[in-house]
Amino acid sequence: MQDNLFILSGYQPYFVTKVQGYCRPRLTKKNNINRNTMKPIVIISTTLEKKQDAERLANLLLDRKLIACAQVLGPITSIYRWQGVTTSATEFALSLKTTPACSKTVKSLLCENHPYDLPEIIVQEIGESSDDYANWLYGEVRQC
Numbered sequence: 001m002q003d004n005l006f007i008l009s010g011y012q013p014y015f016v017t018k019v020q021g022y023c024r025p026r027l028t029k030k031n032n033i034n035r036n037t038m039k040p041i042v043i044i045s046t047t048l049e050k051k052q053d054a055e056r057l058a059n060l061l062l063d064r065k066l067i068a069c070a071q072v073l074g075p076i077t078s079i080y081r082w083q084g085v086t087t088s089a090t091e092f093a094l095s096l097k098t099t100p101a102c103s104k105t106v107k108s109l110l111c112e113n114h115p116y117d118l119p120e121i122i123v124q125e126i127g128e129s130s131d132d133y134a135n136w137l138y139g140e141v142r143q144c
Helices: 052-062 100-113 131-140
Strands: 002-011 013-019 023-024 040-049 069-082 085-098 124-125
Touching: 040 052, 040 100, 040 131, 052 069, 052 085, 052 100, 085 100, 100 124
Parallel strands: none
Antiparallel strands: 002 013, 013 023, 040 085, 040 124, 069 085
16 A cells, blocks of 8 residues: 655655555656745644634635635644643644735734634745645735
8 A cells, every 4th residue: 555645854855655664755757846946835824723713714715815725634732821821722723825925915814813812823935845736826826
């Protein structure tokens, strides 16, 4: 049985194929990683108490063509200090993929529509990705 995995080794991403518990590099032109892509991708992450809230925010941003895709992960356990007390909560992680030009608008809409008083909103610019994925993403997101 083969599973395809995407591995980040330091800052060098590459694809591997898992065969009987072992991983070996799989080099293909289709999954070409472009180190100097002219199309950076932005990943915006947040957490929410309810899966329905994560899906609602994802659909709001997708409907407005501000993101190309969203991933709802969880449930996860978050451990944090809030108002001087260490606590934990079951949450859902929401990961949003967009362009640098739309990231401020996405962040603003998240702040306006997030149910938390102080939502975690983390923005990461990814400078390296596969050309095909970056082209698809830019085709799905409107110009901001």
